[in-house]
Amino acid sequence: MDGLMMGWGLPAEQGWRKRPWTPDEDKLLTEYVSSHGEGRWSSVAKSSGLNRSGKSCRLRWVNYLKPGLKRSKITPQEEGIIIELHALWGNKWSTIARYLPGRTDNEIKNYWRTHFKKRGKPSQKQEKGKTQLLLDQQIMKQEQQEQQEEEQGENDNDINNKVLSQAEAIDQKMTDEKQGKQETLLFMYPNMENLCFPMMYQDIASWSHTMDDLWSGGLWNLDEPHGRVDQANDYNKINWN
DNA sequence: AATATGTGCAACCGCACGCGT
DNA sequence: TACGCGTGCGGTTGCACATAT
Numbered sequence: 001m002d003g004l005m006m007g008w009g010l011p012a013e014q015g016w017r018k019r020p021w022t023p024d025e026d027k028l029l030t031e032y033v034s035s036h037g038e039g040r041w042s043s044v045a046k047s048s049g050l051n052r053s054g055k056s057c058r059l060r061w062v063n064y065l066k067p068g069l070k071r072s073k074i075t076p077q078e079e080g081i082i083i084e085l086h087a088l089w090g091n092k093w094s095t096i097a098r099y100l101p102g103r104t105d106n107e108i109k110n111y112w113r114t115h116f117k118k119r120g121k122p123s124q125k126q127e128k129g130k131t132q133l134l135l136d137q138q139i140m141k142q143e144q145q146e147q148q149e150e151e152q153g154e155n156d157n158d159i160n161n162k163v164l165s166q167a168e169a170i171d172q173k174m175t176d177e178k179q180g181k182q183e184t185l186l187f188m189y190p191n192m193e194n195l196c197f198p199m200m201y202q203d204i205a206s207w208s209h210t211m212d213d214l215w216s217g218g219l220w221n222l223d224e225p226h227g228r229v230d231q232a233n234d235y236n237k238i239n240w241n
Numbered sequence: 242a243a244t245a246t247g248t249g250c251a252a253c254c255g256c257a258c259g260c261g262t
Numbered sequence: 263t264a265c266g267c268g269t270g271c272g273g274t275t276g277c278a279c280a281t282a283t
Contacts, residue, residue, distance in 0.1 A: 019252080019253095020251070020252080020277090021251085021252085039268090039269085040268080041268075041269075042267085042268065042269095053253090054268080054269090055253080055254090055268095055269085055270095056252075056253075058269075058270085059251090059252070059253080060251090060252085062270095063251075063252085064251080091271095091272065091273085092271090092272090093271075093272065094270075094271060094272085105270095105271075105272080106250085106251080106252090106272095107250085109272075109273085110249070110250055110251085111249090111250095113249095113273095114248065114249055114250080115249095243283105244282100244283085245281100245282080245283075246280100246281080246282070246283090247279105247280080247281070247282085248278100248279085248280075248281090249277105249278090249279085249280095250276105250277095250278095251275105251276090251277090251278105252274100252275085252276085252277100253273105253274080253275075253276095254272105254273080254274075254275090255271105255272095255273085255274100256270105256271085256272090256273100257269100257270090257271085257272105258268105258269085258270080258271100259267105259268090259269085259270100260266105260267090260268085260269100261265105261266095261267085261268105262264100262265085262266090262267105
């Protein structure tokens, strides 16, 4: 496949290397997307009069212009979420970004590289080990309960697999609701009480009453008003179409 | 003050995948 | 089934600014 064109509107051989977006270009793109919606980026590039590739248009919109994006610095709570999820999924930035409303994969990726990768922080493997240790502790405590579940056909005694399968379920759900229906949010954030507290972990908690130990010792401080109802309302204002 | 080095982040590149034909 | 197109994703690069020497 031709990496230069890729069906993204404009060829790359136009002399520009890194060309920052100007306010006028941002305005053009914002107006175009507002009236025509997202998608069909190659036609956006052609029709809007922007001398940009569709790929560039999409990136600019997704990472900078899209309503609802946070422009503030990553909070310690968000950092904790990033660390935890990175330990689980590795460099699945877009997946991690789904659990940080208002943050983009690019932003998270940059944050990780600048704040962790360079400073010799615990490696992914180490982080994984840390998380796995916590999870293993829960496994031990649950063993008897798990055995009972196995008798009922539930032989999934690897809680990490549960995490992953649950995450996959969320991904599947989000894919199914790809058009941005708010059902996705309700699925992820039931009662909208904790905007940044994904359903995934609420479900994990339901697997074991001992998971409170994990919360109190982990990086996800649920007492922080990170996802308040008023924030959830703000998030609801986003145009999901 | 001048230069070197480090940091943060926007933007681009190349690959992979899904979908329609 | 094969192919082309549109899109998304992770990796990389380049640049502006900050800090150190």
